[in-house]
Amino acid sequence: MERTAGNGIPVVLPGAASPDEEVRRLHEDLSLSASKAKDSGRALLAIIRRLCSTFGWCFGEAWVPSRDGSVLKPGMSWPRTNPDFREYLLASRRLGFVPGGGLPGRAWSSLAPAWVGDIAAEEGTSFTRRRVAMRTGFRSALAIPLLSDDEAVAVFVLYRTEALAAEEASREAARTMAAIAPLGPVVARKQVEVELLIRERQQKAVARLGLHALAEGTDVEALMLDAVRLAASTLGVGHCKLLEFQPATGALLLRAGTGWQEGLVGRGEVAAGKGSQAGFTLLHGKPVIVQDIDKEERFTPSRLHRDHDIVCGLSVVIHGHQTPYGVLAVHGQQRRSFTNDDVHFLQAVANVVGTALERRRAERELETHRKQLETLVEQRTAQLEASHERLRIAERLASIGTLAAGLGHDLGNTILPILCRLDVMDGTPLSDAAREELAAVRHAVEYLRQLSQGLRLFALDPEDAGASTAATALPGWWATVQPLIRNALPARITLEADFPADLPPVAAPAHRLSQAVLNLAANAAEAIDGGGTVRISAAAHAEAGVVRLRVRDDGRGMTPDVRRHALDPFFTTKKRGLSTGLGLALVHGVAQGCGGSVDLDSAPGAGTTIQLSLPIAERASARGRKGGPGGEAPAPLVAAVSLGDPRLAAYATLLVRSAGLDARAATPEEPGDARVWIVEPSLPALAIARRYLDAEPGRRVVFVGDLPGAAREPGFVFVDRRGGPDALRRSLRQVVFQLLENDDEGNQRTDPRALRG
Amino acid sequence: MKEINAPIRVLCVDDHAFLAEGLKLKISLDPGMAWVGWLPDAKGLVQEVVQRRPDVVTLDIEMPGPDPFEALADISRRCPDARVLMLSAYVRDHYLDAAVEAGAWGYLSKGDDPDEIVSAIRRVARGEFVLSPSVEERCPVAAGRPGRRAEKPASRSQLLTAREQQVLRMIGRGLSRASIAKELFRSSKTIDAHQQSIMRKLQIHDRVDLVRYAIREGLVEP
Numbered sequence: 001m002e003r004t005a006g007n008g009i010p011v012v013l014p015g016a017a018s019p020d021e022e023v024r025r026l027h028e029d030l031s032l033s034a035s036k037a038k039d040s041g042r043a044l045l046a047i048i049r050r051l052c053s054t055f056g057w058c059f060g061e062a063w064v065p066s067r068d069g070s071v072l073k074p075g076m077s078w079p080r081t082n083p084d085f086r087e088y089l090l091a092s093r094r095l096g097f098v099p100g101g102g103l104p105g106r107a108w109s110s111l112a113p114a115w116v117g118d119i120a121a122e123e124g125t126s127f128t129r130r131r132v133a134m135r136t137g138f139r140s141a142l143a144i145p146l147l148s149d150d151e152a153v154a155v156f157v158l159y160r161t162e163a164l165a166a167e168e169a170s171r172e173a174a175r176t177m178a179a180i181a182p183l184g185p186v187v188a189r190k191q192v193e194v195e196l197l198i199r200e201r202q203q204k205a206v207a208r209l210g211l212h213a214l215a216e217g218t219d220v221e222a223l224m225l226d227a228v229r230l231a232a233s234t235l236g237v238g239h240c241k242l243l244e245f246q247p248a249t250g251a252l253l254l255r256a257g258t259g260w261q262e263g264l265v266g267r268g269e270v271a272a273g274k275g276s277q278a279g280f281t282l283l284h285g286k287p288v289i290v291q292d293i294d295k296e297e298r299f300t301p302s303r304l305h306r307d308h309d310i311v312c313g314l315s316v317v318i319h320g321h322q323t324p325y326g327v328l329a330v331h332g333q334q335r336r337s338f339t340n341d342d343v344h345f346l347q348a349v350a351n352v353v354g355t356a357l358e359r360r361r362a363e364r365e366l367e368t369h370r371k372q373l374e375t376l377v378e379q380r381t382a383q384l385e386a387s388h389e390r391l392r393i394a395e396r397l398a399s400i401g402t403l404a405a406g407l408g409h410d411l412g413n414t415i416l417p418i419l420c421r422l423d424v425m426d427g428t429p430l431s432d433a434a435r436e437e438l439a440a441v442r443h444a445v446e447y448l449r450q451l452s453q454g455l456r457l458f459a460l461d462p463e464d465a466g467a468s469t470a471a472t473a474l475p476g477w478w479a480t481v482q483p484l485i486r487n488a489l490p491a492r493i494t495l496e497a498d499f500p501a502d503l504p505p506v507a508a509p510a511h512r513l514s515q516a517v518l519n520l521a522a523n524a525a526e527a528i529d530g531g532g533t534v535r536i537s538a539a540a541h542a543e544a545g546v547v548r549l550r551v552r553d554d555g556r557g558m559t560p561d562v563r564r565h566a567l568d569p570f571f572t573t574k575k576r577g578l579s580t581g582l583g584l585a586l587v588h589g590v591a592q593g594c595g596g597s598v599d600l601d602s603a604p605g606a607g608t609t610i611q612l613s614l615p616i617a618e619r620a621s622a623r624g625r626k627g628g629p630g631g632e633a634p635a636p637l638v639a640a641v642s643l644g645d646p647r648l649a650a651y652a653t654l655l656v657r658s659a660g661l662d663a664r665a666a667t668p669e670e671p672g673d674a675r676v677w678i679v680e681p682s683l684p685a686l687a688i689a690r691r692y693l694d695a696e697p698g699r700r701v702v703f704v705g706d707l708p709g710a711a712r713e714p715g716f717v718f719v720d721r722r723g724g725p726d727a728l729r730r731s732l733r734q735v736v737f738q739l740l741e742n743d744d745e746g747n748q749r750t751d752p753r754a755l756r757g
Numbered sequence: 758m759k760e761i762n763a764p765i766r767v768l769c770v771d772d773h774a775f776l777a778e779g780l781k782l783k784i785s786l787d788p789g790m791a792w793v794g795w796l797p798d799a800k801g802l803v804q805e806v807v808q809r810r811p812d813v814v815t816l817d818i819e820m821p822g823p824d825p826f827e828a829l830a831d832i833s834r835r836c837p838d839a840r841v842l843m844l845s846a847y848v849r850d851h852y853l854d855a856a857v858e859a860g861a862w863g864y865l866s867k868g869d870d871p872d873e874i875v876s877a878i879r880r881v882a883r884g885e886f887v888l889s890p891s892v893e894e895r896c897p898v899a900a901g902r903p904g905r906r907a908e909k910p911a912s913r914s915q916l917l918t919a920r921e922q923q924v925l926r927m928i929g930r931g932l933s934r935a936s937i938a939k940e941l942f943r944s945s946k947t948i949d950a951h952q953q954s955i956m957r958k959l960q961i962h963d964r965v966d967l968v969r970y971a972i973r974e975g976l977v978e979p
Contacts, residue, residue, distance in 0.1 A: 409819070412846035412867035417779020420871045424782045452868060647840075647862055650886035658893060725857035 026054055026179045034183050039197075040064075040190035044154055045076040047146075047183060051176060052078060057158035059085050059138070063097065063104040064154050067195065067339035072097040072104050072155060088136040091129055094335055102128040104155045107143035111152055113173035115142040118163040133159070140164035144176050148184035153191060156180070195341075202345035205234045209349060213356040220360050224256035227353050231330050232258050235342055239308060239331040242353065243270065243278050245324060252278050252326060259331075260308065268304060276302035278327040281315040285324070287343045288315045292335045305331065314338040318350045321358050328353065411452035418445050450483050471505040471617030472513055474538050474547065481514045485521050489534065493525045498537035506547045506614035508594040513614075516590040520551035520610050527555030527608060545616050546596065552609040558602040587612070637739060640666035640674035642685075643704060652678050652704070655729055659736040675739055676700045678732075681707035681718070689716065700735045704728060764791040765882040768811035770828075771844070772797050772820040776867070780815070783871045790878065798822030806836045813878045816861075818845040818852055823940050824923045826859045833860025840881050844874070848892050855922070863887035916958045924951040928964065929971025 030050055037043035048060035059082075062075035074092050079085065097105035103126075106114040116122055117140050119133050127133065133141070138159040145152040156176075164172070212218060212226055224242050232240035239259035243252035246269075254260070254268040270276040273283055280299035281288045290313040293301050301310070308331075315329035328350040422442050430438065478499045486495050506513070517536065524534040538549045587610070591598045595615045602608035639656040641663055643649035649665065656663040661676070668685055671677035671692050679685050681703040689701040693715045702717045703710075712718070719731045767784050769777045769792075777795040784790045793809045796802060800822045806814065814832065818825050829841050840862040845852065848866050856864055862881045865874055869889045877887040917925060927937045934952070938945045952964075961967050 409846040409867075413773045413776050416867050416869075416871060416874075417773075417776045420779035420783035423871055424786060427786055449868060646884055647860065647886065650862065650884055651857060654886040654888065658888075725854050 022054075023175065023179055026050065027182060030180065030183055031186065034186045034190070037190065039194050040153075040187050041076050041194075043183075043187050043190050044146075044156075045078060047180060047187075048076060048078045048156060048158075051156065051158060051179070054179075055158070055172065055176060056160070057142075058161055059088070059136075059159040061092065061157050062154045063108070063157065064191075065108065065152065066096075066337040067341070068337055070098070071337060072108055073336070075154060085136060088129065088132050088138075091132045095128065096335060097128075102126070103141055103143045104157055107145045107155045107157075108152050111145050111147060111150065113142060113144050113177055115164065115169040115173060116140060117166055117169055120163075137161050140169070142169060142172055142176070144173060144180065146180055146184045146187055148188035151188075153184055153188040199341055202234050202341065202348075205230045206345065206348040206352060209352045213352050213359075218356060220356055221256070223356050224353060225258075227328070227349050228256050228258045231328065231346055231349050234345065235314070235330050235338075237312075237330045237332040239310065239333075240329065241278075241304075241331075242318070242326065242328050244326040245272070245282060247323075252276070252282070254304075255326070260304070264304075270302040270304055274299045276300070277305070277313055277315050278302075278329055281317060281327050281329070282324055285317055287317075287347060288313075289338045289343070290314070291337050309333050312336045312338075314342060314346055316343065316347045316350045318354045318357070320354060321361055325354055325357055408452045411448060415445055415449045415452060419449070447483055450480055451487075472508055472510040473505045474503045474549070475499045475501050477510050477513060478536075480510075481517065484514075485518055485536075488518055488522055489525045492531045493528060494531070494533040495521070496533055496535045496537075498535075500539070503538055503540055503547055504542075505617040506549075506594070507617040508590065508596070508614050512590045512594075516587045516612065517549070517551065519587055520612075524551055524553035524555065524608065524610075527553050527557070529556065540616070541613075542616070544613070546613040547616060549612040549614060550609055551612075552607065554607040557604045557606045557608055558600075559604055637661045637676070637736075638674040639663045639676040639678060640671040642666045642668045642671065642677065642679040644668070644680055648704065651725070652728065652732070655732045656736070659733060661736060674699075676702060676735055678702045678704060681705050681710060683707075686710060698739065700739065702731060702735055764789055765813060765878060766791050766793045766809070766811045767878060768793050768806065768809055768814045768839075769795045769844075770797075770799055770802060770814060770820070770825070771795070771817040772822075773817075780871075780874070783875060784878075787875055790875070799825045799828035802828040803831045803835055806832055806839045811839050812882050813862075814839055814841045815844040815865075815874075815878070816841050818843060818856075819847060824926060826855050826919075826926075827923050827941075829856065829859040829861055830919070842877060842881050842887065853888075853892065858919075863889075864892050865889045866891045917955060921951055921955050921958075924948060925955050925967070925971050928952065928955075929968055931968065 030047055033046035033050065034043040037046055044062040044064070048062055051057060052060045059077070059079070061077035063072040064075040065071070066073050073096055077085075077089060077092070080089070097108065099105055099109035103114055103116055116127050119127055119130055119139055119141065122130050127141070138161060140160045140163050142158045142164070144156045144158070146154040146156065158176070209223070209227055209230055212223055228240040228242050232238065237259075239257070241257040241260065242255050244255045246253050249269075250272045251269040252272060254265050254270070257265050260268070270278050272279040274280055277288055277290060277296075277299055288298075290296055293305060293311050293313070304310075305313075310331040311333050312335055313329055313331040315327050318325040318328050320326075328346060330346060419442075422438060422445065425438055478497060482495075482497065489495055521534055521536065525532075528534070532554050535552045536550070537552075538547050540547050588598050591612050591614070596613045599611045599613070600608070601611070637660075639661045641649050641652050641656070642665070643652055653663040653665075656676070656678070664672075664674070666672055666674070666677070668679055668682075669688065671679070671688070673696070675698065677689065677692055677699070679689070679701065685703070686707065689703075690713070693699050693701065700715055700717060702719060704719045705721050706718055710716075710718070717731050717735055719728050721727070723730075767790055769780055771777050771780075774795070774797065781792045781795065784792050793811050794805070796805060798820050799816070802814075802823075816825055816829060829843075832839055832841055841860065843852070843856045843861050843864045844867060845864070846867040848864075853864050863877055863886055865877055865887070866889055869877075869891055873889055877889060880887050923941070924937060927940065932940070934945050934948050937943075938948045941948070952967075956962060956967065959967070959970060961970055
């Protein structure tokens with residue numbers, strides 16, 4: 001078998017001739033050494049040593065194809081410690097040979113020995129390290145590929161200090177090839193073992209990191225540091241960095257790293273985009289391998305790289321939630337290549353970190369949601385509890401109301417006949433003593449009657465909206481509720497009241513007013529230790545449009561804190577069970593419900609005054625209108641009622657009168673000079689109504705009923721009788737108020753006193 | 758045709774015999790009035806009115822037996838000369854409206870003074886529509902400027918027909934379907950149909966809730 005050497009010289013390959021005894025022994029020794037070696041590197045070293053010592057080479061080195069098969073990398077050399085070869089060793093360390101490049105490259109690509117018989121005579125690039133080889137004293141070199149399955153698993157280069165003739169070189173080559181021929185598979189297996197070992201180490205590293213990431217309560221900062229250390233050590237590089245993309249600045253922040261100058265982690269930044277390897281990685285979203293930074297054209301090396309003499313690197317993207325989180329990168333200070341396994345490993349590490357970051361984000365989000373949910377549940381629970389409490393209290397109040405209503409009803413059914421019988425007895429001849437007794441009974445029954453009316457005032461639902469149009473005359477109301485309130489107070493308390501007879505009515509329903517004042521009176525009495533006085537009074541403040549109803553006690557008074565919370569619902573200073581804590585809140589509700597307000601004046605030891613400002617009811621009262629310039633009351637407005645149905649006429653008359661107008665009956669033909677005419681619609685009535693309106697401005701006609709086809713003319717109001725009594729009531733109110741407001745405006749315009757004021 | 762100066766004939770409908778007796782005594786004191794009788798409920802009221810020819814009927818509301826508003830409407834239709842004056846211990850907007858709608862000439866409270874009641878009977882006989890002061894105070898007909906304050910929201914019970922309101926009041930009083938049918942001289946099926954219609958209009962799906970609603974709305978006293 002003959003093969004052409006890398007130099008083009010034919011070489012006799014093993015198998016062509018029988019190995020001599022020396023070669024056979026060498027075989028055995030080399031096979032044993034290589035097999036015993038822990039890894040392929042040590043096997044190569046053993047082979048170099050034996051070749052040098054056996055065949056008289058002064059220095060030997062092994063070049064190993066990179067894992068991606070693109071370049072020959074420096075492997076073992078021997079002797080390593082001899083200072084004579086130091087310079088040559090250093091020069092070789094950063095070298096790499098592509099197939100066909102330099103002496104090792106030629107042997108690699110041709111799978112045959114190649115040699116340089118006289119280094120000094122070599123020219124150009126055929127012997128890359130010529131000058132340093134000359135300085136070291138080498139004169140000739142022989143490159144022998146170590147083959148396995150027709151692939152070079154390594155290339156040995158052996159050196160001598162003497163020149164080598166071609167014939168001798170060929171012989172040496174053949175001899176050496178023959179000696180190492182069986183070792184190729186052994187070294188290849190060792191290399192595979194190493195690769196497997198590396199892959200296993202990488203997988204173990206990723207698994208360990210994964211466990212760290214999965215651990216309960218993992219600190220992400222610690223995990224990042226673990227990841228960079230693990231990546232650097234597993235890939236055998238000095239530097240590793242984990243960068244977080246900063247959307248605000250567009251830069252990448254060094255979040256964790258190893259091998260970098262102290263103080264850089266947490267502060268150092270690299271540029272995004274093509275301003276750095278990491279930026280470029282993020283830009284492309286794919287792993288980026290850099291073998292030699294000096295030859296890099298895809299991006300500009302960052303200052304971080306320049307400051308740390310970075311030569312090679314591998315960087316991958318750390319994927320985050322929706323957008324990338326950043327970049328994980330390893331770097332070395334020497335040229336090197338990275339295999340697919342390396343890329344996969346680093347990506348796996350980046351994925352673990354990315355997953356942990358995502359998990360932390362999800363956990364935080366979950367925590368936020370959980371807190372929001374808890375807050376919501378707490379709020380809803382509180383609302384529900386408050387609602388239950390209100391319902392319970394409302395039910396209690398309702399049952400009290402039901403009891404009061406039933407009692408009031410039964411008392412009413414009993415008192416009326418008693419009073420009737422007393423009236424009957426009054427008309428019969430009786431002795432004076434009997435009359436006195438009768439008077440006492442009447443007095444007691446009158447008291448009972450007032451009590452029954454008072455009870456009924458409490459009977460209605462406090463939320464009853466029905467009284468939004470209510471007006472209560474306070475003197476009459478007080479006469480009704482006074483006995484009840486008196487009875488609610490302990491005997492040690494004196495009740496004083498002042499309700500002037502000329503108080504205007506207030507726009508608050510009587511029953512709610514009763515509830516409010518009973519609460520206030522009870523509170524006032526409770527605040528008095530021993531004997532004392534509760535004063536209830538009312539005064540009109542026409543300028544403010546209110547009546548001020550005051551309940552005053554000379555009791556303990558409130559501290560500032562109690563005063564601040566006094567109107568809060570469920571706030572109470574009494575023992576639970578004695579108080580619902582609703583009293584003052586209910587008072588507040590009553591005042592607010594009618595458009596009024598509550599003021600509280602209290603100081604410790606100085607008693608408490610609670611003042612309800614209740615709006616004066618704007619009762620339509622033509623009789624009570626302001627007097628004219630001369631001080632005389634204007635003539636009351638008159639409504640003419642021309643309704644055929646006597647009951648309807650009577651009802652309309654009542655409505656008109658209760659609105660403060662005078663009402664008089666009129667024929668459907670002649671409404672007279674009234675301001676309002678209430679009439680059933682008909683075609684003749686329509687014609688009369690037009691004339692009636694034309695005769696004097698400001699008049700109104702209320703048609704009770706509908707007339708199909710009748711136009712809605714100004715001054716006409718049609719009441720839909722299907723709306724029942726309420727429709728008539730509303731329409732009449734509307735008309736009366738319009739008239740009164742028109743009149744009020746007219747008075748203001750013509751009142752000379754008003755002009756002077 | 759009523760004679761001039763003839764006494765006002767008064768018929769009382771009230772389940773409280775003691776009250777009716779007291780009222781009878783009081784009215785008997787007045788030479789211008791004549792007591793024509795007392796009925797403990799509104800059953801057969803129209804026939805009684807036809808027979809006894811009262812000028813004024815005082816009619817209680819919360820009584821066992823037929824719905825008094827239904828009886829009132831019957832009297833208004835068939836005996837327009839008899840004027841009905843409601844006399845109740847309960848003063849409610851609903852009752853007042855139902856009474857005016859059904860044909861009453863007035864509304865008095867049992868808490869009123871007996872003289873006020875006698876005076877009201879006289880005024881009604883004269884052709885006046887009468888609300889006693891305690892009623893007007895409680896259910897004001899003209900207070901408050903319209904439009905200044907929110908009007909009272911219309912109750913859903915206004916969607917009900919008179920018959921449905923009547924059935925609802927009876928349900929509120931706890932009457933069974935059969936009892937209501939018997940009182941109204943209708944079949945149970947008809948009452949069922951009324952109840953279904955009421956529930957649909959009020960958006961209530963349960964008979965218990967219907968009773969609650971009736972009580973809350975004051976359609977019936979608890």
